[in-house]
Amino acid sequence: MSRSSNSEKECKGPQMRWRQRATDDSGFGGNGNPPGECVDTSPFREGEFSLSRSAGGGCLTRNFKCYFPNAVHVRTLLTNIDLIEFESSIDGIFHNEVHNSIGGLMARMDAASAPEFIPHHGFIDKIWSDWQKRGNNETYFQDIEEVLPGTNYLPREMLDLEHLPGGICVVYEDPKSVVFEELRC
Numbered sequence: 001m002s003r004s005s006n007s008e009k010e011c012k013g014p015q016m017r018w019r020q021r022a023t024d025d026s027g028f029g030g031n032g033n034p035p036g037e038c039v040d041t042s043p044f045r046e047g048e049f050s051l052s053r054s055a056g057g058g059c060l061t062r063n064f065k066c067y068f069p070n071a072v073h074v075r076t077l078l079t080n081i082d083l084i085e086f087e088s089s090i091d092g093i094f095h096n097e098v099h100n101s102i103g104g105l106m107a108r109m110d111a112a113s114a115p116e117f118i119p120h121h122g123f124i125d126k127i128w129s130d131w132q133k134r135g136n137n138e139t140y141f142q143d144i145e146e147v148l149p150g151t152n153y154l155p156r157e158m159l160d161l162e163h164l165p166g167g168i169c170v171v172y173e174d175p176k177s178v179v180f181e182e183l184r185c
Helices: 071-078 083-102 118-131 139-142 178-183
Strands: none
Touching: 071 083, 083 118, 083 178
């Protein structure tokens, strides 16, 4: 994800570049500006984009706290073979902390209305997929005999993203970056 802000500070995270140039009107926009933290760049700027009524209407808000896990954090996470530690890290640091670091709408219960919500969760899914490819499927999921809520599927049927029920195949593309190649596990 990318783009701009009127701030001099630059926040970066894996596959995300939140701040670039104050004049950049592409991508997801940058940080919100006081007093209401409304985004004033990109197609999501105030006046061009407004939230649905279910999300309270009004402008898209952000309030960067500037903590984003980086490629080294991702690599460290992927080397963790313990499911409980992995799940705790991905949920707490990579998911929740990024929501809170973006702030504004992403830190609220209706965060799904933010344009960056789906790419953020897609990246969380990619990390999970990369971790699984390292052979970390854990027998825990194999032993559960209750179907997943709202489905007719057992958890073990959802472990191989390239062979999901119904012929669904999910493949994540690795970032094209020298840094990524150097840090690849």
